[in-house]
Amino acid sequence: MTSGNDELGAQILRKAQGLFAEHGVEAVSMHQVAKAAGVGQGTLYRRYPSKSNLCMSIMQSKIDKFLDELRGYLAAHAEAPVLARLSGIMTKQILFCHADIAWMKELFRSGKLKDVKTNAFESPPFVFMLHTVQRLLEEAVEKEELPPVDPVFTASLIAAALSPELLFYLDDKGYTGEQIAEHFVRSFIAPLFSARSE
Numbered sequence: 001m002t003s004g005n006d007e008l009g010a011q012i013l014r015k016a017q018g019l020f021a022e023h024g025v026e027a028v029s030m031h032q033v034a035k036a037a038g039v040g041q042g043t044l045y046r047r048y049p050s051k052s053n054l055c056m057s058i059m060q061s062k063i064d065k066f067l068d069e070l071r072g073y074l075a076a077h078a079e080a081p082v083l084a085r086l087s088g089i090m091t092k093q094i095l096f097c098h099a100d101i102a103w104m105k106e107l108f109r110s111g112k113l114k115d116v117k118t119n120a121f122e123s124p125p126f127v128f129m130l131h132t133v134q135r136l137l138e139e140a141v142e143k144e145e146l147p148p149v150d151p152v153f154t155a156s157l158i159a160a161a162l163s164p165e166l167l168f169y170l171d172d173k174g175y176t177g178e179q180i181a182e183h184f185v186r187s188f189i190a191p192l193f194s195a196r197s198e
Contacts, residue, residue: 012037013058021103055107063125066096082140083193091181097167098177105168129159146193158188
């Protein structure tokens with residue numbers, strides 16, 4: 001892809017997300033997206049054959065940027081205690097998801113993602129988080145910052161605990177992203193480290 005194509009794709013995704021956030025996924029037509037992005041409908045459909053595909057592309061673009069941010073965070077904090085790094089990445093994940101929660105609720109509730117057949121536990125973001133958390137837990141055990149745990153099992157529970165549906169539920173209950181992150185770290189991450197063996 002040339003950078004011109006990348007810029008056009010980014011513009012389409014930006015305009016589409018803005019329209020979806022303002023009017024709702026169901027209320028926005030592909031014609032409106034094409035018009036807002038300043039492209040012909042043929043160009044839009046060649047890139048995104050359906051609204052479901054367009055929605056998935058918006059999500060993928062955001063996730064790709066976020067995973068790059070997490071890699072940068074981990075590299076910059078490589079010498080920090082594992083508890084700090086693990087708490088940091090989980091907090092960042094919660095805040096990332098919560099930042100667009102109104103749009104995400106609309107997207108999930110519209111049913112547009114049902115067309116996309118994926119196993120959440122095999123998705124690249126979940127696999128990335130699973131492996132990252134697992135490596136951090138293994139490092140913590142090795143450094144005796146943590147009692148021995150099964151890293152695969154524990155990392156799976158931590159990574160899977162933050163489903164979109166749970167975040168939607170907590171948001172509906174009035175929790176802010178910061179509160180969700182604080183309670184998650186206090187309930188699931190910190191106790192692992194405070195229970196270190198004598």
